[in-house]
Amino acid sequence: MRIGVLASGSGSNLQALLDRFNLGADPAARVVLVIGSRPGIRSLERAAAATVRAEVLPSALDPAGQVAEEDEPFLRRCLAETEVELVVLAGYLRLVPAAVVREYWGRMINIHPALLPSFGGQGMYGRRVHEAVLARGCKVTGVTIHFVSEEYDRGPVVAQWPVPVLEEDDASSLAGRVLEVEHRLLPAVVSAIARRRVALAPDGRVRWTGSLFRTERFAAVPGEGWTIEPE
Numbered sequence: 001m002r003i004g005v006l007a008s009g010s011g012s013n014l015q016a017l018l019d020r021f022n023l024g025a026d027p028a029a030r031v032v033l034v035i036g037s038r039p040g041i042r043s044l045e046r047a048a049a050a051t052v053r054a055e056v057l058p059s060a061l062d063p064a065g066q067v068a069e070e071d072e073p074f075l076r077r078c079l080a081e082t083e084v085e086l087v088v089l090a091g092y093l094r095l096v097p098a099a100v101v102r103e104y105w106g107r108m109i110n111i112h113p114a115l116l117p118s119f120g121g122q123g124m125y126g127r128r129v130h131e132a133v134l135a136r137g138c139k140v141t142g143v144t145i146h147f148v149s150e151e152y153d154r155g156p157v158v159a160q161w162p163v164p165v166l167e168e169d170d171a172s173s174l175a176g177r178v179l180e181v182e183h184r185l186l187p188a189v190v191s192a193i194a195r196r197r198v199a200l201a202p203d204g205r206v207r208w209t210g211s212l213f214r215t216e217r218f219a220a221v222p223g224e225g226w227t228i229e230p231e
C-alpha cells in the first residue's frame with residue numbers, strides 16, 4: 001500500500017513508518033510521499049534521507065490562514081501523482097481541506113496522543129494535551145488512531161492503546177511515554193490496514209479481523225504494568 005504522510009514537526013512518527021516499511025522488512029506498505037506544512041522541518045530531512053519525495057505546502061509562508069485555498073489542489077495533485085492509497089497525518093497541525101478529507105474518507109488516518117474522545121479537538125495538540133490530562137488527575141491516558149473526518153479528532157476510532165499516568169509525571173515525561181507507544185502503534189496499524197485487516201463498516205464503526213489486542217506482538221507494547229496477554 002502506498003502511503004503519503006503529512007507532517008508539521010519533528011516527524012518521529014514518520015521515522016517509525018520509514019523504519020518499518022522503507023528501511024525495514026515489512027513489505028505491506030511503503031511511504032512514497034511526505035508533505036510538510038512549512039519548510040525546514042525535520043520531517044522533510046527524514047524524507048530526504050530515506051529518498052522519499054518531499055513537498056512543502058504552497059501556503060507554508062502565509063502565517064495567517066489555517067486552510068489556504070492553494071493547498072487543496074496542491075495536496076490533491078501530489079497525492080494523485082504518487083498514487084497514494086492511505087494518507088497518514090503524523091503530527092500535522094494544519095486543517096486538511098474538506099474536499100481532500102471527503103476524497104480520502106476511510107483512507108486517511110490521524111494519530112492523537114490521548115484517548116479520544118477525551119482531550120481532543122481544535123487547539124488540543126502537543127504539550128497541551130498532556131497538561132490537560134494531568135490537570136484532570138487522569139490515571140490513564142494513551143494513543144488513538146482514527147479515520148479523519150471533517151471535524152477535528154472526531155472520526156471513527158481505528159485503534160487505541162493505554163498509557164498509565166504515574167504520580168511523578170509532568171507533561172514532558174508523560175509525552176515521552178505516550179510517544180514511545182505512538183511509534184509502535186502507528187506502524188502496526190498501517191500494516192494492518194495495508195493487509196486489509198481493518199475495515200470501516202457502513203455503521204461508522206471500524207472492524208478488525210483479529211483484534212489488535214489479540215496480536216501477540218502487541219502484548220509487550222504498553223509501558224509499566226500494562227501487559228495484555230494474547231488469547
Ligand code: GRF
Binds near residue numbers: 010091113179
Ligand atoms: C505526536 O504526539 C502526535 O500524536 C501528535 O503530534 C506529535 C508529533 O510528533 N499529533 P512527531 O512529529 O511525529 O515527532
